Amino acid sequence: RKEVEQDPGPFNVPEGATVxxxxxxxxxxxxxxxxxxxxxxxxxxxLMSVYSSGNEDGRFTAQxxxxxxxxxxxxxxxxxxxxxxxxxxxxxxxxxxxxxxTRLKVLx
Amino acid sequence: xxxVSQTPSNKVTEKGKYVELRCDxxxxxxxxxxxxxxxxxxPEFLIYFQxxxxxxxxxxxxxRFFAVRPEGSVSTLKIQRTERGDSAVYLCASSxxxxxxxxxxxxxxxxxx
Numbered sequence: 001r002k003e004v005e006q007d008p009g010p011f012n013v014p015e016g017a018t019v020x021x022x023x024x025x026x027x028x029x030x031x032x033x034x035x036x037x038x039x040x041x042x043x044x045x046x047l048m049s050v051y052s053s054g055n056e057d058g059r060f061t062a063q064x065x066x067x068x069x070x071x072x073x074x075x076x077x078x079x080x081x082x083x084x085x086x087x088x089x090x091x092x093x094x095x096x097x098x099x100x101x102t103r104l105k106v107l108x
Numbered sequence: 109x110x111x112v113s114q115t116p117s118n119k120v121t122e123k124g125k126y127v128e129l130r131c132d133x134x135x136x137x138x139x140x141x142x143x144x145x146x147x148x149x150x151p152e153f154l155i156y157f158q159x160x161x162x163x164x165x166x167x168x169x170x171x172r173f174f175a176v177r178p179e180g181s182v183s184t185l186k187i188q189r190t191e192r193g194d195s196a197v198y199l200c201a202s203s204x205x206x207x208x209x210x211x212x213x214x215x216x217x218x219x220x221x
Contacts, residue, residue: 004150034209043199043212044151087150094139094206095164098150 003027004090006099014107017078021102023071023088030090030097033064035073038085038101047073047086078106110134112213114200120219121190129185129216133202140183141210142175143199151199157183158206190220 006023013019025033033050048055050062050071061074071088083106088099113132121127133140138159143151153167157177165175172190177183187194197217201210 008148032207043214045212046209049209094141094156094203095153096141096143096151096210098152100148100150 001026002099003097004088004099006088006102008100008102010103010105012105012107013078015078015080017106018074018076019078019104020075021073021086021088021104023073023099025069025071025088025090025097027090027092027097028069030092032091033071034089034091034096035060035062035071036087036089036098038087040084044087044098075104078104080106080108082106112200112202112211114198114213114216116216117214118217118219120221123190123192123220125190127187127190127218129187129198129200129218131183131185131200131202131213133181133183133200134211135181137202137204137211138180139203139206139208140177141201141203142183142185143201145197145199145215147196154185154198163206187218190218192220194218195220 035047036044037047038044050064054063059076063072085101087101089096115130140157142154145151156164160180172188175185197215199215200213
């Protein structure tokens with residue numbers, strides 16, 4: 001079983017839709033959590049950190065549930081430019097454990 | 109520099125050859141990491157440097173892989189006797205110190221033929 005698990009998708013959604021991705025992690029000692037975005041043949045880029053209190057950045061909302069060891073990302077009002085792979089990360093003090101990523105394609 | 113720089117961006121080598129991949133981190137970043145990303149997978153941890161020393165090399169797959177950071181800045185990942193299974197994108201990241209957020213370089217795409 002992978003330490004961080006994500007549904008690989010692809011998720012094909014129309015522009016303007018709301019889409020949610022989920023991720024589970026197995027190491028209860030994980031301290032920090034992130035969502036990264038990766039475009040085709042590019043490096044991962046930090047989208048947002050994830051906190052138990054939940055955090056929002058524009059159309060993006062991330063949530064952490066430590067009891068269930070579950071991380072989520074909600075994207076509202078999807079844009080064509082949101083098409084990418086979204087990587088979930090659980091981290092100890094320095095080592096990032098990535099999920100396999102969830103592919104999102106936003107359709108016109 | 110402004111970002112993490114990796115060279116070469118692409119490398120094609122024959123099975124059995126030796127390769128070196130270079131990473132130039134953000135100036136002042138003491139922590140440096142190497143990851144490997146295979147097609148359809150997330151990046152996998154290889155090694156972490158704090159300053160000049162390899163603080164954690166537990167992700168290196170076998171003794172054909174070695175990395176150095178002699179002056180605490182530029183790092184080189186060295187792969188001996190390359191195999192076709194080594195083909196992947198090798199990503200370098202740096203952070204100001206341990207525990208801070210990473211900035212990734214654009215990676216080196218290694219193809220072993």
